[in-house]
Amino acid sequence: MHPLARMILHRLALGLLTLFAISLFIFMAIELLPGDLAEEVLGQSATPETVAAFRRDLGLDQPAYVRYLDWLGGIVRGDFGQSLANNRPISDLLAARLGNTLFLAVYAAVISVPLAVGLGLLAALYRGSWFDRGVNIFTLSSISFPEYFVAYILMLFLSIRWGIFPSISDFGSSAGLGEMLYRTFLPALTLVLVVTAHMMRMTRAAIINLLAQPYIEMAWLKGASPLRVILRHALPNALAPIINVVALNLAYLITGVVIVEVVFVYPGLGQLMVDSVAKRDIPVVQASCLIFASIYILLNLGADVLAIATNPRLMYRK
């Protein structure tokens, strides 16, 4: 078998194992409760009969491992169980919103990745200049800002004061792509600002690390132009760390999305999750948590594979 294929299979198995462990954790977290879900959700005023009926409905009278296997088996077949709040199948709730969240995340990623890598390269090239310092202060600040602060500033100026973009990004089901891009521009821009800073700083650091290498000095000494040194000599070797950084931040988008969706009233998975936490609709929270976790693991997996593919030395380590 080709070593790359073997490596991908190996990573895939590892990812599945991690996902399994996480699903176990997500499920078992409830067992940490002093009582059980029924007592916790129904409160102290519930009669013993209602508690018993609730337990029977949810199968809480079964031992934990049976319920876990049931739950996991259902998920594999696309059945996440029912919401406690409105008894609708969770898979219906998730299906509508997952697409929206992915749309927003991809939108933000398409803008931020080239922007971050480009700015990072420039900052590394003109290290110590006013450009570099300015970018450093800007990125350090925007990393430190709470996401909702950035979101509200954008909303205040671009939407309410100047009226360029809508402040509520809920588009109907019939909106075309242009309309969707327009309506979700502000949430996407918020995510871009937050994520670009991280990626840019790490790209800059990765390139600067490389610039200290002897072969880069050699390239300088033979008279190569700065652009050539960066693009031809440094960048190919910095690809692995940069890909890692990009994936890490795309994964970070998943967390950022939760808050941005709430600010802009965007009907995505994040908002569903927050609403469900407030209502203590635990099955829905568990399901969304598992979906977010799988996306996260998948992204990291992709990054690992890409990083190794661009740097074959990593394949034969140890």
Add this chain to the structure above:
Amino acid sequence: MRLYNGASVPPTAVFGIIVIVLYALIAIFAGQLAPFAETEIVGMEFEPPGGAYLLGTDNLGRDMLSRLIWGARNSIGIALATTGIAFFSGALLGLFAAVVGGWADQILSRLVDMLISIPSLLFALLLLSIFGTSILTLILVIATLEMTRVFRLSRAVAMDVVVMDFVEAARLRGEGMWWLIRREILPNIMAPLVAEFGLRFCFVFLAISALSFLGLGIQPPTADWGSMVRDNAALITFGDITPLLPAAAIALLTVAINFVVDWMLHRTSGLKD
């Protein structure tokens, strides 16, 4: 600006230190500084700034400035307590894993690997939905999640020290584990740990304020910056910047801490670029 040893301090770090001291003073003397009590209703809802209410009133008619000042004590205090717990337990476990090694290290590390493998906000939401939202659960949940990051760092830096000759010498002398941790390893990894404390505080502070903003963190009527943004968010649609004030207060503090940490990391790493 120059320090006693002649090293120059960048202006961003000076700015950071001044801001941090200012916040600390406001938090400590909140009782003396605030014109009104924390939850006292003093006027109508959403009164404009001016007169007795320097920054206007909030959604329930409480003085905005007073709530901001009380919020400094609550928000920073809770974040500090959380970071303290996370740091103490994380560093202790990390050092323990590094010194003892073997099975204990394996078990702790794999457990932490699993907790770290998905974003902490997701775990926080999951745990809060299970345990409900109170300040104590909030502190414990966030501390547990952040503890894993501290564990990783302290284990990693301690690993480098554990293999050194002077630690070996101390072992051969028959010193106990506590001595090894406290007298041989800790002094040598203090610098990265202190910088990490600053970073962790920022993360904890932002995480708690994010949860409060979502209505799942610090609960009313406690004055807290994250929940104050949430309470007054409706004003934004009238072009009013009042709801941004508590958010700006959070942002300013985290920026200041990041500036200082950035400078400390730069100094201890000996980078002179």
